[in-house]
Amino acid sequence: MEKRRWIQPLATVQGFVANEYVAACWAVTCDLPAEGANRFVKGGHDLGAYDAIGGEHRAGSCGTAGHYTILTDENNVPYKMIEYQNLIQKDLDCTLYTDGSYTTPKDIATVKANETIYWSTKSRQNGADQIFQHYGHTSGQTNHS
Amino acid sequence: MKEPKYQTQPEFILREIGNETVLVPVGVTGELENCMISLNETYGFLWKQFQEPCTVSKAIENARDRYEDPEGLMERQIREAVEEFVKRSVLKVVEE
Numbered sequence: 001m002e003k004r005r006w007i008q009p010l011a012t013v014q015g016f017v018a019n020e021y022v023a024a025c026w027a028v029t030c031d032l033p034a035e036g037a038n039r040f041v042k043g044g045h046d047l048g049a050y051d052a053i054g055g056e057h058r059a060g061s062c063g064t065a066g067h068y069t070i071l072t073d074e075n076n077v078p079y080k081m082i083e084y085q086n087l088i089q090k091d092l093d094c095t096l097y098t099d100g101s102y103t104t105p106k107d108i109a110t111v112k113a114n115e116t117i118y119w120s121t122k123s124r125q126n127g128a129d130q131i132f133q134h135y136g137h138t139s140g141q142t143n144h145s
Numbered sequence: 146m147k148e149p150k151y152q153t154q155p156e157f158i159l160r161e162i163g164n165e166t167v168l169v170p171v172g173v174t175g176e177l178e179n180c181m182i183s184l185n186e187t188y189g190f191l192w193k194q195f196q197e198p199c200t201v202s203k204a205i206e207n208a209r210d211r212y213e214d215p216e217g218l219m220e221r222q223i224r225e226a227v228e229e230f231v232k233r234s235v236l237k238v239v240e241e
Contacts, residue, residue, distance in 0.1 A: 006212035006219045009188035009226045011168075014181050045215030060216050064185075 007064050026070045026113060028081070030134040033063030055132035062121075062134055070111060070138060078111045083121065094121045102133050113138055150198040151227060152239045157182075159192060168192070168235070182235075187212070191226055198239045201227050 036049025036057060048058040057063060071080045081094060096106040097118040111117055118135045153159075157168045166189035168182040184192060190211065194204040204227070205220050212219065230236040 001211075003211060003213045004186075006208070006214045006216075006222075007185065007187055008218070008222050009191060010185040011188050012183040014183065042217070043215060045213075047216050058216060060218060066185075 005060075007060050008067075010064070010067070025072060026078070027066040027139040028068040028070055028117070029065050029136050030057055030062035030067065031136045032057040032134060033059040033061075051133040053131060053133060055130050057132065057134065062132070068136075070108070078108045081108060081119065094119045100135060111138060148200045148202055149238050150200050151195050151231065151236045152198045153192060153195050154235055154237055157235055159189075159196075166192075187222075188226065191223060195227075195236055 032051060033048035036051065038050040040047055040050060040056065047060075048056060048063060050056060061067065067083065069082050070078045071082065072078050081096070083094075096108055096111065097120070098104045098106045100118055102118060102120060106117075114137065116135060116137045118133070121132045121134065122129060123132070157170055160167050160169055166184045166186075168184060170180060170182070187208075190208065191204060194207055201224060205223050208214075208219055208223060214220075227236060231238070
């Protein structure tokens, strides 16, 4: 049997409260691991790509489908972006930008379905804080949770 | 030292709905009360490993049989996932 590629285990906890608005959300995936030019390879395997400031973007992490979710309110207006890590939905320490120069902040409320977006996150890489510059597209498919 | 075995708690029922795997807590109180836990493919695979008592090493070995791990993250991520499940009382230690 051909082996499948390991991806990071992800679990989403969805709580239900009576008479609460059912939140919609859009899945977001970082496209840089697949599309970025600065590849990094280990053991003969292409693992992803570096962004312009040296952040590693891996297919098994930010490149995993639905690794990020944009939550929308009852008017289908985005208000929060979340990165899934294990069983915990963590508020993403991120900033959205208008384009790939990552210089002009973008209000998340202006994000549209099926739009390419640019955002940065910050986490530890090799023992030091690293900013990661991502780009990807919103799914446009409304999922309800 | 003998490695502990873990097993899923009977209060969490696994259901495959379409192409999605979910855990439904039944009779659970606390932070997972009235929740549904959606698992991606690898988390669903791990859950099935622990439906019978199983060590983490055995789960990792089974994962290596099924998945390629070019980034070398599999073992660490499995151990972290198990630790998270145990911390939230979704997995229990059955043998030490």
